[in-house]
Amino acid sequence: MAAFDPALIRRDFPALHQTINGKPLVYLDSAATSQKPKAVIAAIESYYAHDNANVHRGIHELSRRATIAYEEARGKVARWINAAEPAEIIWTRGTTEAINLVSMAWGLDNVGKDDEILISVMEHHSNIVPWQLLAMRTGATLKYIELDDHGRLVLDDLPSLLTARTKIVALGHVSNALGTINPIKEITAAAKKVGALVVVDGAQGAVHTKVDVQDLGVDCYAFSGHKMCGPTGIGVLWARKELLESMSPYQGGGEMIHIVGRDASSWAEVPHKFEAGTPNIAGAIGMGAAVDFLSDIGMDAIAEHERSLMEYAMQQVGAVEGITIYGPDSLDERSAVLSFTLGDAHPHDISTILDSDGIAVRAGHHCAQLVMKHFGVAATARASFYLYSTKDDVDRLVAGLGQVRQIFG
């Protein structure tokens, strides 16, 4: 494998090579969605140009090719996260749909009014609202692990929060708003002692680090293609096969049935039981290509690059007068996200001024309003990094923040 060189990697990403407002683009919004390498764009184009057909339905050549490519992509994702077999990979629209699938398909059958669902204040809304909906429909109680002032979970509370009634523990692997990496393995071990189902929102996890779902010991792991160099509208729910087999279908329609009668039907085998309707075939193939792309570079090399970039970013951005950085100080506990405020400047103004300089950062609550409330802010600005981000990007950000300071005094 060649040495990791972001300058070489950047050549694979056409969108990075453009000017915005007359300045070379600095893309620091990868936590919202990553840019796409040529290999992923080519895989999608090739599917539509040569193999476009519906999957699992035709005996003709194109349908055969489409089905093979679609199922091969499932196999790639399975190997990538060390699933026991491809059947454990359910294609969804993304993390959000994967979590909703578990909350409805497992939750409605297994959670009752005396039960508890444990989540945390750190969660993305996609890992809060589905559980609120489940709690509303079942009468179950929703409980929260709190945050400390460094944006870490207060795990000292865990023994008292986990009870014989805890049916589900649903947590993010990595916080999109703070970058905090949660100790999923340890929390899972504790949750398993009370027999809870452990659901992990891996939208910001599998993207940056090698994930081994069997080693983590969790029951469900959800992630999205578009945050890991793949296309939008495709994602994955991984769960153990026995669990998936025990679950009711989530949606009904074509593809997910075995036999349809007038009053009742029987279901296709897992994973198809959970894939009603024509799936996002091009999306799955594109996500498979993204897995190949990331695997060729190596997740360990990507993680190492991001760690050294974060070290630099924390130092450089941290030295800007008036800056407040949210989230853990330790690089062991922080992924490639830098959330900050600058004096009294509103994060939207920060983002607008940076955009005029060609620098894309996100400003807002980052779909984590409970995190904002915890820190007593309405919003933060967020720079997020990926394998193609460089120290130059950080330098441009710091220079841009200098301009923000000049404007706001």
Ligand SMILES: Cc1ncc(COP(=O)(O)O)c(C=O)c1O
């Ligand atoms: C931590 C986290 N969870 C869930 C999601 C939702 O992902 P998607 O919109 O791809 O379903 C995101 C997206 O920003 C996220 O960062």
